[in-house]
Amino acid sequence: MRLPSRTPRTNTFQRKRGGQGKKMDTVEKDGVIDRWVKKHLVLYTGATRHPFILSIRDGTIDFSSFKRWLGQDYIFVREFVPFTASALLKASKNSDDNSDMEVILSGLASLNDEISWFKQEAANWDVPLSDVVVHKSNQNYCRFLESLMLPAVEYSVVFTALWAIETVYQESFSHCLEDGSKTPPELLESCKRWGSEGFGEFCRSLKKVANRCLEKAPDEELKKAEMTFLRVLELEIEFWDMSHGGP
Numbered sequence: 617m618r619l620p621s622r623t624p625r626t627n628t629f630q631r632k633r634g635g636q637g638k639k640m641d642t643v644e645k646d647g648v649i650d651r652w653v654k655k656h657l658v659l660y661t662g663a664t665r666h667p668f669i670l671s672i673r674d675g676t677i678d679f680s681s682f683k684r685w686l687g688q689d690y691i692f693v694r695e696f697v698p699f700t701a702s703a704l705l706k707a708s709k710n711s712d713d714n715s716d717m718e719v720i721l722s723g724l725a726s727l728n729d730e731i732s733w734f735k736q737e738a739a740n741w742d743v744p745l746s747d748v749v750v751h752k753s754n755q756n757y758c759r760f761l762e763s764l765m766l767p768a769v770e771y772s773v774v775f776t777a778l779w780a781i782e783t784v785y786q787e788s789f790s791h792c793l794e795d796g797s798k799t800p801p802e803l804l805e806s807c808k809r810w811g812s813e814g815f816g817e818f819c820r821s822l823k824k825v826a827n828r829c830l831e832k833a834p835d836e837e838l839k840k841a842e843m844t845f846l847r848v849l850e851l852e853i854e855f856w857d858m859s860h861g862g863p
């Protein structure tokens with residue numbers, strides 16, 4: 617999703633740790649999401665610091681991997697649109713906060729730009745989007761998105777997935793823009809799409825909504841949302857593996 621200006625990533629998780637233990641009133645209480653990120657940090661780091669991303673950041677990436685990612689991600693994003701629309705539908709029915717709808721709507725608007733961007737970028741890299749063969753990992757991920765679109769899937773679960781899906785990209789691509797990274801100039805535009813501060817802000821809005829819903833969720837729903845978070849991380853890792861040319 618498009619957003620201007622690149623700013624080094626600030627990670628709330630790190631920020632909080634640094635400030636802990638002093639004045640109690642300045643210590644933010646972790647929300648459910650932060651607690652899960654800490655609890656599942658190995659898997660989370662696996663998704664946000666994958667070798668594919670590290671190879672962009674250190675400049676060693678093979679452009680054929682990037683092109684594979686580009687073609688596959690275009691397919692994924694086309695499936696992500698109806699998924700986001702299903703979240704919008706649930707927000708309009710279930711949400712007790714009107715601003716949820718606006719958060720999702722801004723996500724949908726960016727997806728509109730994103731699809732045009734993919735088409736342009738694919739043309740620049742000579743990746744024919746009309747005959748991309750959908751890879752197994754991508755199929756699995758798209759099927760998972762479909763399962764989350766069912767009306768019975770709770771709003772908190774959907775929002776947890778939405779937050780996780782966007783945040784993995786934000787954390788990954790912002791890492792390629794930090795000082796000291798050697799990202800090839802040809803890939804900077806792609807990294808800025810998800811790695812920019814503006815997209816980071818969007819992810820923080822998603823996180824706030826997810827936390828608010830999860831605070832009120834009954835135990836069983838909370839368990840489902842946590843499993844969904846973990847499944848997203850696994851699917852993201854498999855998506856990077858596929859792009860990187862792995863299993």
Ligand SMILES: Cc1ncc(CO)c(N)n1
Binds near residue numbers: 617
């Ligand atoms: C696989 C994947 N995960 C997350 C995003 C973020 O939109 C994306 N474009 N593709």
